[in-house]
Amino acid sequence: MPANEPTEVTDAEDGGRSAKRRKAVRYAVPVAVAGVAAATIGLVPAFAGSGSPDLPKISAQDLIAKIATSDVQQLSGTVRVTTDLGLPSLPGGLGGGAGGFGGGQGAGEKGGDGASASPQSKLMELASGAHTLRVAADGPDKQRVSIVDKAAEYSIVHNGKEVWAYDSGSNTALHSTAPDAGRHSKRKVPRGLSEGLKDATPQDLAKQALKAAGDTTSITVDGTAKVAGRDAYQLLIKPKQAASTVGSIRVAVDAANGTPLKFTLTPKSGGAAAIDVGYTNVDFAKPAASTFSFTPPKGAKVVDGDKERAKAERAHGKHAAPHAGMKDLNKDFGGLNVIGKGWTSIATIKGAGPGLPTGKDQAVGGDAGKFLDSLGEKASGSFGSGRIFSTRLVNALMTDNGTIYVGAVDKQALIDAANAAK
Incomplete structure (x- = not known):
């Protein structure tokens, strides 16, 4: 088969979106990408294979559509995390901020009972250095994300209305309910699951980047790759504006099911990727039910996230929201x-x-x-x-x-x- 030739997506090809939406995402997405880079997540290369698979040609427009229509609900795998923003390593204690499991501030505030187990307390740790994540999902009501370090493990487990966060380092567990995460909800994660940590996969980052498509962006198909043992197309996203510090974003897309397997953001200044996301292994079979079960270990300190949320609501208003x-x-x-x-x-x-x-x-x-x-x-x-x-x-x-x-x-x-x- 001939190699995939670069094909550019323009506004004219994107007739399905309203002008209003295009204008909104063009303004919002580059800032969102910058915010993610500066404050939260970067995932590292997925150790692409040595050979490039021979795949049928596909246009950039069709590959974007393949991502958009991908309906993968079940997977499990390992993701390596590395960010290189030129920042010093930041201790996790600096990450305890607004948010927590209730969408308020109580569970995540410095000095709060659940601070060490709050998702927000882990975000700053992911802003630099290398990390390993284990992820699993079974539909919109079951997810698990674990950050595995040398001496400790931090996990978020969502199963129906139950949400647990556990920090093995402090032996602290934070429990919360997720009232808006029923089977009719369109949210893939409950509000209680940190808005930062829920974007810790190549899929979420790729979808955010693709929203920037428009007259300020060039999108082409740039060959193929082998990622986590799977055949993938490579989507190349480049800003057209000279003042941008983003050189390119490369997304490896599973050729079979359209799932982004690897996300790499390289600064225009060159060098190592600033944000690099990828699975080292991935399985699209249904994970075992036990994956989403959690019982606090003996002796663990258990914090009631709902009570922490109630404290935050009293402090910030009855309808305190994540934002x-x-x-x-x-x-x-x-x-x-x-x-x-x-x-x-x-x-x-x-x-x-x-x-x-x-x-x-x-x-x-x-x-x-x-x-x-x-x-x-x-x-x-x-x-x-x-x-x-x-x-x-x-x-x-x-x-x-x-x-x-x-x-x-x-x-x-x-x-x-x-x-x-x-």
């Missing part, structure tokens, strides 16, 4: 806004604080200026002055007046955005 923290952010900081288009979208936060120390402040304090110089470089323009903090994928400009500009864009794009907003 209540973002609403508080908008209120406290005077609003979070997204400017720009496609992959060069930039999130802006006004009123983030008193701003960085000025030259006068540094002359008095000295140490503050030296510390900031070690973290970021000085920047100036008609907006005034500030500092730019960089990773291999995401850059952020914090002005002296306390406004933040952040995105998967180059430094000049941030300065231009600040100048335009002046």
Whole structure:
């Protein structure tokens, strides 16, 4: 068979989507990808085989449709996790934030009873370094994700209305109910399962990236690969906008069932992938029922996640939602806004604080200026002055007046955005 030739997807070919939806996803997805890269998940290469399988030709449009119509409900496998954003390793204790199992903050807050078992407490650990995940699913009501480290294991188990999170390191289990995760629900995971950890598979990351398709994106089929012992097509996604720091996203798609098996995001600066996702092995047979059973080990501290959620609701309002923290952010900081288009979208936060120390402040304090110089470089323009903090994928400009500009864009794009907003 002839090799798969690159075929590009354009807006004209995507007539099934409304203009309104296309506009929305173009603005939202690049920022979402940047957020995932900066704060949460990256999965490592799936050890592709040495040979490229000989598969029938397929267009990019048809391969995208194959992913969209894939209805794999059952699988189990192992995923290797590595991120290389140019960030220092971050201890898991820094990850305890809003969220937890109830969608509120109680279960995940620092010092909370269930902090060590809260999914949020594990997110920062996945922001750098290499990790191993074991995953399993049997329809929308049964999932299991385990993060396996050398000395401990952390697991989230969802079975019907029961959700457990267990941290073997602290021997702590967090139990919660999932009232919105019945058989009629369209959600693949209950609200109690962390919105961050639920995206810890190649499938979820690939679907997010594909939403960016439009006039700012080139999508082609770029050959084939062997991933986790299975034949796969390789979908290549490239931003067309020069200011984007994303070089490319490569998705290996199972040729038989359309399941993304590997997700690799490479920065435009080159080098190792910043986010790399892949199964090292995968089985699409029905997992054993015992996979989704959990009983706290003897002597484990068991925390009632529902009570933690109730505390959060009393503290933050009766209808505290998973995104209540973002609403508080908008209120406290005077609003979070997204400017720009496609992959060069930039999130802006006004009123983030008193701003960085000025030259006068540094002359008095000295140490503050030296510390900031070690973290970021000085920047100036008609907006005034500030500092730019960089990773291999995401850059952020914090002005002296306390406004933040952040995105998967180059430094000049941030300065231009600040100048335009002046």
